[in-house]
Structures are given as C-alpha cells and as structure tokens.
Amino acid sequence: MKKLLIAAAVASAVIAPMTAEAAKTSVSYGMRLEPPGLDPRTGAAAAISRITLYNIFEGLTRIDIDGNVQPALAKSWTVSPDGLVYTFKLEEGVKFHDGSDFDSSDVKYTFEENAAENSVNKRKGRFTNIASIETPDAATVILTLKEPRGDFLAQLGESTAVIVDPESDGSNATKPVGTGPYKLVRWIKGDSVKLAMADTYRDKANLKIKTATFRFINDDAARMATLLTGDLDFTSVPNETLEQFTLTGQFRIIEGTTNGETILSTNNKSEALSKLKVRQAIAHAINRQEIIDGAMFGYGTPIGSHFAPHHPDYVDLTGTYPYDPEKSKALLAEAGYPNGLELSLKLPPVDDYARKGGQIVASQLNKAGFKINIENVDWPKWLDEVYKKKNYDLSIVSHVEPMDISIYSRKGYYFNYENPELDKVINAAQVALSPAVKTAKLQEAQKMIAEDAVNGFLFQLAAVQVVRKGLNGVWPNWHLFVTDIARMSWED
Structure with a gap:
C-alpha cells in the first residue's frame, strides 16, 4: 500500500x-x-522552536546558517574583560505583533520571569545566573552575571531566551505575540x-x-x-x-549534521540501573553501527558520550565499552543478575531512531542476557511519565539542544544522575574564559560521563x-x- x-x-x-x-x-x-504549544520558553519539544524561533519570536542574538552569532533585537554589544558584564544596544522602532513597542523593559521582564521561582523555562539556570539587569534607557540593557559564561551570546539566540511582551505573555502558548x-x-x-x-x-x-x-x-x-x-x-x-x-x-x-545526541536514556536511580556494572553491561551490549544501518539506513555518526562529533572539542569515546555481549552477560552476573534482568523500554513516537532503533536495541540487549519489554507511548505520555515523573527504566530519544552536556549536572533531570565531581568539571567549563581551559574541561566531562555509562550513547542524528x-x-x-x-x- x-x-x-x-x-x-x-x-x-x-x-x-x-x-x-x-x-x-x-x-x-x-x-x-505537532508542538504541544507555541511558547518556546516553556516547552521541551523541539517542534515548538521549529515553528516559532526567528519566525514569530526573536532573542537579543540569533544563530545564522553557518552557526555563528549575529545581532537580532540587540544590534551591538560589549563584554567586560572579566566576562561578567554585557552591555546591549537594542534595535529601535521595533514593535510586537499586537502593535506595542519593544524596549529594554521587555528584556528585563522576560529574563526576570525566566529566572522566577515558578519558572518552567528549561534553561532557567542561565537566567538565575544573572545578578542584575539594568535598563538605563529604552535602548540599553546591561546584564551582570554571577559567573562568566563563555557561550552566553550564543545561548541568548536559543529558543529559551526569546523576548516576550508582558501584556501578551500569558497566552503565548496558543496565541504567540513576538517581534x-x-x-x-x-x-x-x-x-x-x-x-x-x-x-x-x-x-x-x-x-x-x-x-x-x-x-x-x-x-x-x-x-x-x-x-x-x-x-x-x-x-x-x-x-x-x-x-x-x-x-x-x-x-x-x-x-548535514545536527546537535541531536541519540541516547538510550537510563534511569540511574532505579534499583538495578543504579549499579555501574549493570550500566556497563548495557554499554557492552550495544552495537552502534547495527542501529545506524538498521534504523537510519547508514545516516548517523556513532558516539561514546554526550557530545556532537562535529564540535572541535569532541573526543571519540566509542571504544570505552566496546561491543561484547559475553562481557555484558558476565557483568550482569557480577551485578547479581545471573539469570538476566527484566527492564522496560518506553519509546516515543519517532519511527526511525526510536521505534525501529528501539527494536534493534531491545534485540541486542536480549542477546546479552536482558529481558526488554517495549512500550510505545505518545509524546504527551512520554513527557509526563519519562521526562517529568521519571517513571521508566530505559527510553530512546535524541537530545537536540546545542552544547547540552550540562544537563548531566542539572538537579532533578530525568536521568536521575548525580555526580558532584562532574558538576565541578562542567561548571569549570562554563565559566572558563580561556579556550584551552574550556576544551580541557569539556573533554574531561565527556570521559567521566562515558566511563560512568550514565546512558547508552548511540549516534549523532544526521540532518537529511x-x-x-x-x-x-x-x-x-x-x-x-x-x-x-x-x-x-x-x-x-
């Protein structure tokens, strides 16, 4: 048919x-x-920014077709030598779609709302890191950070940093009003x-x-x-x-390429998956190329940690736990599961990497001594049960945000992973003003995540x-x- x-x-x-x-x-x-709403600051779905970012809503900066930071609502800026103070000169004469004027007060309102206690912005930490917001005139905004962020200008071009009108903010999910x-x-x-x-x-x-x-x-x-x-x-x-x-x-x-790290998401606080040897057993059971060939027809790049291969700071860690089903069985037995381990695998409604890839991953894990029960769910159920309530063992999803290795130090994130030493390394990378220091810390973080087998790292999603x-x-x-x-x- x-x-x-x-x-x-x-x-x-x-x-x-x-x-x-x-x-x-x-x-x-x-x-x-279909997106669950049209406010890119409040939803985790990539479908929201697909429609709204740079089309309906704008930020102070934008990312261009080559990946470079360009002016948007801010026409120029200066940064203090210590990387803490950003002074933006705004475009003048800009209006929101409802006819109201855009000025520095809208930037102040938006960023304060993003940092508020009840904020659901998925990048809330970027805004709580702002110590003060000054608006000396309608066309000037001065942001002073608590800690420096080397990628701050790029982050202001992402969907979570778009500027909204206070008067229409409450209805942006269904009736978006931007500039x-x-x-x-x-x-x-x-x-x-x-x-x-x-x-x-x-x-x-x-x-x-x-x-x-x-x-x-x-x-x-x-x-x-x-x-x-x-x-x-x-x-x-x-x-x-x-x-x-x-x-x-x-x-x-x-x-082309994407920033979509496709992973076997793992609940690190479930009784079995909290054990390193079980997670290592999963890692040894995965044949990445078989998944890429079978689910993606050869399009995709194997990854061994949560980092994009096209990034200059990438480290190839695919050999950390090489494909070895027998080693996987041995590790399961050492972890206390000599007769195998039953786990659920909740798959969102993406036919190729999730549903087709999930069948291949389940088969690989079953051959290595696991007993995988697949449950196909729609996106609302996935967001509710997996992402919010963390009621799952395993899932498969592509994390598409750029430079999102910091999610491994985010408190309460759905991986349920905690590592204070990793938190320090990621924070050091975020505050680094020296490119060499930043590279070293990012590479150290990749290795820590890979060695701890936090998730099953599968492949980088291609853009075709x-x-x-x-x-x-x-x-x-x-x-x-x-x-x-x-x-x-x-x-x-």
Whole structure:
C-alpha cells in the first residue's frame, strides 16, 4: 500500500507541479510532530522552536546558517574583560505583533520571569545566573552575571531566551505575540500552523517569503506523497526512500549534521540501573553501527558520550565499552543478575531512531542476557511519565539542544544522575574564559560521563532533507532546531 501511494504521488507530481506564483512567495514545511504549544520558553519539544524561533519570536542574538552569532533585537554589544558584564544596544522602532513597542523593559521582564521561582523555562539556570539587569534607557540593557559564561551570546539566540511582551505573555502558548517577521494566522490542531508576514516587522521589504505553512504529517508515506504532489516544499523523509525523489527531477537532497545526541536514556536511580556494572553491561551490549544501518539506513555518526562529533572539542569515546555481549552477560552476573534482568523500554513516537532503533536495541540487549519489554507511548505520555515523573527504566530519544552536556549536572533531570565531581568539571567549563581551559574541561566531562555509562550513547542524528529545487536558504546543518523562513527565497 505504501509503495502504491508513493508511486501515485510520483506520477501526480509530474503532471501537476506547483504554480510559479505560489512558489515565489510561500513555503510549506512537513513536520512529523505537532508542538504541544507555541511558547518556546516553556516547552521541551523541539517542534515548538521549529515553528516559532526567528519566525514569530526573536532573542537579543540569533544563530545564522553557518552557526555563528549575529545581532537580532540587540544590534551591538560589549563584554567586560572579566566576562561578567554585557552591555546591549537594542534595535529601535521595533514593535510586537499586537502593535506595542519593544524596549529594554521587555528584556528585563522576560529574563526576570525566566529566572522566577515558578519558572518552567528549561534553561532557567542561565537566567538565575544573572545578578542584575539594568535598563538605563529604552535602548540599553546591561546584564551582570554571577559567573562568566563563555557561550552566553550564543545561548541568548536559543529558543529559551526569546523576548516576550508582558501584556501578551500569558497566552503565548496558543496565541504567540513576538517581534519576528511572521505572525500566527491560524493553528488547526492535528493539521497545520500557518504564518504570514507581520505588518509590524521592521524589515518587511527584504522578506521574499510572505506566508509559511507547517504541516503535521507523522506518517512517513503520507508525508512523502504530500511532498511529491507539490503540497510540501521541503521535509525529512525516511532515509531508505531518498532515491524516490530523484525520479521527478524536482528535488535536491541536502545532507548535514545536527546537535541531536541519540541516547538510550537510563534511569540511574532505579534499583538495578543504579549499579555501574549493570550500566556497563548495557554499554557492552550495544552495537552502534547495527542501529545506524538498521534504523537510519547508514545516516548517523556513532558516539561514546554526550557530545556532537562535529564540535572541535569532541573526543571519540566509542571504544570505552566496546561491543561484547559475553562481557555484558558476565557483568550482569557480577551485578547479581545471573539469570538476566527484566527492564522496560518506553519509546516515543519517532519511527526511525526510536521505534525501529528501539527494536534493534531491545534485540541486542536480549542477546546479552536482558529481558526488554517495549512500550510505545505518545509524546504527551512520554513527557509526563519519562521526562517529568521519571517513571521508566530505559527510553530512546535524541537530545537536540546545542552544547547540552550540562544537563548531566542539572538537579532533578530525568536521568536521575548525580555526580558532584562532574558538576565541578562542567561548571569549570562554563565559566572558563580561556579556550584551552574550556576544551580541557569539556573533554574531561565527556570521559567521566562515558566511563560512568550514565546512558547508552548511540549516534549523532544526521540532518537529511528533501528540498524542492529553486528554494534557497534551507539550513543544511541544524545548529538549532530552526526553520529560518525569513532568510529563504525562491529563484526567479
């Protein structure tokens, strides 16, 4: 049935291409998952920033297509020699979509809310590290940090640092109001989000794309068919189907990297998994390349710790616990489980790395003496049971935030892992002003996490996209989970 659907779509794509008029001013992007809300400061799902970051909302800075920090709501800045004081000069004449003016008071409000006791911002610690926020005038903000942060300017370009209007903040989850180039037109639950150029935007003349639609199509075959028939302009599709898109001559394949560390998430406080030998047994049972080949059709880079291989401070630690099922069985027996160990594996609704990868991981662990019970769950249940309540043994998920090794020192995080010595090393990396010191500490942290087998480290998620020919500006490498519509255009 799936092959028939795709074949019909190929034929339809040949005889029913998109009109030139629609292609010149609009884009349509196919997403697997629908976001739970549209406020990027309060949700953990990457689907939120996919739609809202740089489109609806802006931060003081932004990350560009090459991964570099650029001005956004702040047009310039200076940093004190000790790395503690940041003085930002803001763009003037900026308005929110509801017509209210943006100024330094909005920055102060947003960052104070992010740091508040009841804040649910997933990067709350970045804002509690701000000792003071001064606003000497409407176009100036002075942030004084408690401890220096070498990546602070880049962090201000992430989704958790977008600036909001105090008057509309309470309704941003469903009716987002930002300063970005696009405003929300409609959100049809279960179907799509449509954005249109905001009349309030300060640089409308340079926007080539006037409208953007984000379609939610979780079924791979349906998403492929929608792309082939012209109702989508770009999307990710199953890696095994990429050859289909060379048939019509209408598409190009873009291969790149992401910050998505795909891991076998482990509850380090469960009775069995709190034992290092059990976690080491899991590590020895994993054949990374088999998972990459079987679930991702060869797209992905093996990892041995929680760090992106394309980063200059990466250390290859895949050999820390080499694939050895017999060693795994021996470690299980030494840990007190000579007859095997039964564990649950809760998998979120991602067909390739989670569901397909989960089947392969379960098979590998079963061969090494484990007894794995797979439970497929939807995202709301995963977020509730695994991420919030920590009611799980194992799961598989890609952690997509850039430079997120610091989550291993985050109190109460869903791994349930605590290591005061690691906390010191990660903090030393965060406060380091010397690049050499920062590199040394980051590499030390990678080794500590790998040796402690905190999680099962599988592979770095690749970015493989199918893009309609003529569409320019699609990020090949996903430095952040962003769909930067304002910098896209169609060839004339």
